Amino acid sequence: MLSGGLGAPMRVIFLMSNEVFDNIVENMAQFVQEKYGGYGKAPATISTIEEIAYATAKYCQDLYDSSPLVCEMLFGGSLRSRVMAYAAAITGGLASGHPVIGTQAAHLTQMIRKERTGRLGFFAQDQFHHQGQADEWTLLTDQGQIMELRNASYPDYNVVANLTTFPCAIAGAHIARGGAYACNPVIKVAFADNSLPFDFGNIRKMLVKGAFREFMPEGERDPVIPPH
Amino acid sequence: MQVIGDRVNIYDDSGKLVADNVPVEGLDPINNQAIKKILYEIKRTVIINLEKVEKSLRTGELGGEFCKMPHYAIPDIAIIDNAERIRERVEAFIKSSKDDDSRVELLNGGRYLLIQLPKGMIDVSADYTVSALVGGSATVQAIVDVCKIDPLKAQACSTAIFGRYPSTIDFKGGAIISALGVPLRLEHLGYGWRTIQSNIIVSLANRNAMKAAALAGCFEMGYLVNAGNLIGRYRRLYLLGFAYECLNAENLVYDTVRATGKDGTTGRVICEILDRALMKGVIKAKERLPSGFVVYEPVDLELWNAYAASGMLAATMVNCGAARCAHGVSSVIVNYNEMLLNETALPDVEFGRAVGTGLLLDFLTHALYGGGEVGIMNANHPNLKTSKLFVMPCVAAATALDAGTLTYPPEKTAGVFSQVFKHIKEFNNPIKSVADAAMEWEGMK
Numbered sequence: 001m002l003s004g005g006l007g008a009p010m011r012v013i014f015l016m017s018n019e020v021f022d023n024i025v026e027n028m029a030q031f032v033q034e035k036y037g038g039y040g041k042a043p044a045t046i047s048t049i050e051e052i053a054y055a056t057a058k059y060c061q062d063l064y065d066s067s068p069l070v071c072e073m074l075f076g077g078s079l080r081s082r083v084m085a086y087a088a089a090i091t092g093g094l095a096s097g098h099p100v101i102g103t104q105a106a107h108l109t110q111m112i113r114k115e116r117t118g119r120l121g122f123f124a125q126d127q128f129h130h131q132g133q134a135d136e137w138t139l140l141t142d143q144g145q146i147m148e149l150r151n152a153s154y155p156d157y158n159v160v161a162n163l164t165t166f167p168c169a170i171a172g173a174h175i176a177r178g179g180a181y182a183c184n185p186v187i188k189v190a191f192a193d194n195s196l197p198f199d200f201g202n203i204r205k206m207l208v209k210g211a212f213r214e215f216m217p218e219g220e221r222d223p224v225i226p227p228h
Numbered sequence: 229m230q231v232i233g234d235r236v237n238i239y240d241d242s243g244k245l246v247a248d249n250v251p252v253e254g255l256d257p258i259n260n261q262a263i264k265k266i267l268y269e270i271k272r273t274v275i276i277n278l279e280k281v282e283k284s285l286r287t288g289e290l291g292g293e294f295c296k297m298p299h300y301a302i303p304d305i306a307i308i309d310n311a312e313r314i315r316e317r318v319e320a321f322i323k324s325s326k327d328d329d330s331r332v333e334l335l336n337g338g339r340y341l342l343i344q345l346p347k348g349m350i351d352v353s354a355d356y357t358v359s360a361l362v363g364g365s366a367t368v369q370a371i372v373d374v375c376k377i378d379p380l381k382a383q384a385c386s387t388a389i390f391g392r393y394p395s396t397i398d399f400k401g402g403a404i405i406s407a408l409g410v411p412l413r414l415e416h417l418g419y420g421w422r423t424i425q426s427n428i429i430v431s432l433a434n435r436n437a438m439k440a441a442a443l444a445g446c447f448e449m450g451y452l453v454n455a456g457n458l459i460g461r462y463r464r465l466y467l468l469g470f471a472y473e474c475l476n477a478e479n480l481v482y483d484t485v486r487a488t489g490k491d492g493t494t495g496r497v498i499c500e501i502l503d504r505a506l507m508k509g510v511i512k513a514k515e516r517l518p519s520g521f522v523v524y525e526p527v528d529l530e531l532w533n534a535y536a537a538s539g540m541l542a543a544t545m546v547n548c549g550a551a552r553c554a555h556g557v558s559s560v561i562v563n564y565n566e567m568l569l570n571e572t573a574l575p576d577v578e579f580g581r582a583v584g585t586g587l588l589l590d591f592l593t594h595a596l597y598g599g600g601e602v603g604i605m606n607a608n609h610p611n612l613k614t615s616k617l618f619v620m621p622c623v624a625a626a627t628a629l630d631a632g633t634l635t636y637p638p639e640k641t642a643g644v645f646s647q648v649f650k651h652i653k654e655f656n657n658p659i660k661s662v663a664d665a666a667m668e669w670e671g672m673k
Contacts, residue, residue: 126584126587127584127585127587127588127591127611127614128584129584130580130581130583130584130587131580131581131583131584131585131614132580133579133580134578134579134580134581135580135581135614139460139461139462140455140457140462140616141416141417141418141455141456141457142416142417142418142419142455142457142613155415155416155610155613155614156584156614
């Protein structure tokens with residue numbers, strides 16, 4: 001499951017980081033509550049982006065500096081940088097209710113981290129953040145799509161490890177707005193079915209079950225999976 | 229349409245003034261006959277590798293690697309020996325009238341067949357695959373006719389030329405050579421002109437770095453028009469960028485390379501650009517911090533971006549020229565922009581897109597991913613597509629300055645293109661031709 005030195009671990013950072021990532025996000029959510037008086041109440045401005053980016057970067061970097069164990073668990077600067085970016089994306093979304101504020105905060109955390117610790121060994125990971133400012137405030141035909149409808153084929157975001165920044169920001173903004181669904185009610189309803197073998201309400205648990213070979217799909221795949 | 233009032237003086241690749249007071253509006257491909265001519269010639273051209281067709285048919289190796297079907301082989305087929313007859317037959321198929329502008333010629337002693345379609349065919353085409361399809365089809369039928377191919381083996385001729393198409397989306401394993409990639413491989417809509425490889429651009433420019441940059445810019449401008457990105461708020465940004473970086477406006481690129489070419493560095497190039505920008509009032513000092521660091525800000529953002537892009541090309545030429553090696557272009561792009569940003573607080577080229585592109589270019593060509601090479605890159609690549617105009621000229625210029633360090637040099641992958649357009653002035657001297665055409669456009673208004 002974790003083959004590869006960098007690409008695959010990035011995809012499962014939420015599984016690998018145990019509660020480190022959760023704790024960071026919880027802390028930043030509290031920051032949002034205290035700073036702005038609740039979710040979705042921060043103005044969608046550059047100042048908000050800066051405040052969230054600096055707060056997230058400071059919290060994460062202080063954590064890494066003060067806890068060798070965390071650094072050991074999140075082995076490699078790339079993983080630590082990702083945790084920081086994803087946390088900032090969620091926080092920005094939570095604060096303002098707009099995913100662009102989240103992704104912009106994520107980009108800025110990476111510039112802050114770069115000033116402090118230098119560029120990541122995996123150079124291309126930085127591409128996304130360097131270009132992010134230009135790419136997300138644009139009306140160019142090949143780049144001006146709203147966040148919620150972007151996918152892995154979207155320019156710049158196909159680079160390893162960056163794709164997850166979107167859903168983080170979108171989810172944060174969605175929670176802040178308090179809507180019933182983030183984008184498409186049909187998808188929301190379809191995957192909210194409790195009888196599905198894959199519990200979309202607890203994705204992390206399902207993926208870990210898969211890693212342990214304990215997850216058994218049902219339905220059309222029955223003929224090709226072991227008896228269950 | 230919105231009118232951009234800027235005017236520039238354009239200098240050629242030897243630093244000579246070729247046109248003064250040129251309206252940048254005239255550099256828009258829809259106004260510029262020279263760019264139109266360049267794009268038209270590329271669009272209507274296809275080359276068939278007759279030598280490869282002959283080899284495929286003689287051995288039965290059809291459709292690319294690992295495919296060998298001896299039952300289709302025609303061991304005694306003589307395509308090269310009959311090249312002139314095949315050419316005549318193809319010409320008869322393609323000519324729409326006696327004096328149309330079609331062109332069918334043999335190159336390299338009959339090893340290649342050049343086919344340029346007449347304007348009428350291009351006019352009715354929905355996309356640019358018409359050249360490959362009409363040229364390929366004409367050649368298939370000409371070979372079948374001239375070499376009197378058995379009907380049971382005629383389809384082998386088609387496969388020898390078109391490869392696995394139409395089972396594949398491109399001509400995999402075929403003998404079609406086209407500057408443009410196939411539409412189904414476009415990263416996004418309107419990206420047709422971005423499919424031209426750096427090696428092909430360098431061959432078209434006969435290995436002249438500044439001409440290669442100019443041609444790369446023409447193709448990128450063609451893309452900007454197609455994609456709807458050369459209008460409104462982006463129009464002045466890209467028109468000025470094209471004029472300064474690709475067409476050596478105000479001799480900025482040439483002067484900078486001359487001043488720093490002998491013993492300069494990327495940092496010295498930045499200093500030269502800053503001096504010029506300050507002198508011309510393009511930027512100004514905003515404040516001096518207690519540390520002594522001076523924060524600059526652009527007075528004219530789009531013009532500053534054009535200056536910065538010119539410096540990026542100059543830095544590429546200084547570094548890659550000194551090393552006679554294209555490989556460093558990604559590092560130059562990254563370091564130039566980062567240094568510029570950190571030392572001045574000014575926006576870097578295309579506001580982060582160039583440095584981001586440089587980072588991934590480094591990764592794809594020389595870091596752990598590897599696999600790509602500067603010469604075979606094109607602007608339709610997932611990496612280079614993210615910079616809309618400014619990086620591809622640098623990649624092309626770096627490729628032109630390489631003295632043999634590339635695994636896939638222009639001569640190996642695209643050498644034939646150096647012959648095809650050598651008599652056309654727009655390809656021989658794109659900077660002067662485009663500048664002259666802009667002046668003519670103004671005269672016709």
